[in-house]
Amino acid sequence: MKTKLDDSRPIYIQIKEFIEDSIINETIKIGERVPSTNELAKFYNINPATARQGMNELVMDNILRKQRGVGMFVTEDAKEILIGNRKKQFYENYIVPLQDEANKLEITKDQLIEMLEKEGNMDEN
Template identity: 65%
Template sequence: MKNQLDDNRPIFLQIKEQLEDSIINENIQAGERVPSTNEFASYYQINPATAAKGINELVNEDILVKRRGVGMFVTENAKSILISKRKKTFYENFMLPLKEEASKLNISTEELLEMVNREGNRDEN
């Protein structure tokens, strides 16, 4: 868990995103228990209801499953669900604006791909 939360963003979203990142990065595996709302509340000194809101959103998205009396656990499909969701968000937030700007500048698809590949090659050196 991160040591601090950002005061400029809703806390429940930050908790949700921390868990998502941990699942995507495989710091938390499918079938593993995640910290409870009380553990998050104690660690960050926040209201347990705030932590519960972020965790419950992940339950609603089939990322986590409640096991009564035991805790919250990562579902088998959690990572693939999260990656699909993030790819869609990436496309909407980055690719569509990129394509729109490229169109304004009369940059062809081929030129755009060349630019992307050129940057990729620079990273390899």
């Protein structure tokens, strides 16, 4: 588990993102039980209601499902949903501003692609 929380963002969001990252990188696998709100509260020394808020958002997003009396488990579609959401955020937070700046600087699409390939050495997926 991520060992420290910081003051830069609300704690429940950090809890939520920790669970999301753990699902994406498969530290927590599909169908697996996630730490309970009480376990998270004890580990991070926070109020269980704070941990619950992050977990409840994951339930509402169909990332986790509650099994009464047993705990919360990763849904079958969790990783796919999370990656789709992250790709959308990536597009909005990075690609759109990149395109706007490229347009201001009169950088063509081909030039932009060339820059990305040269600088990023990105793997082909």
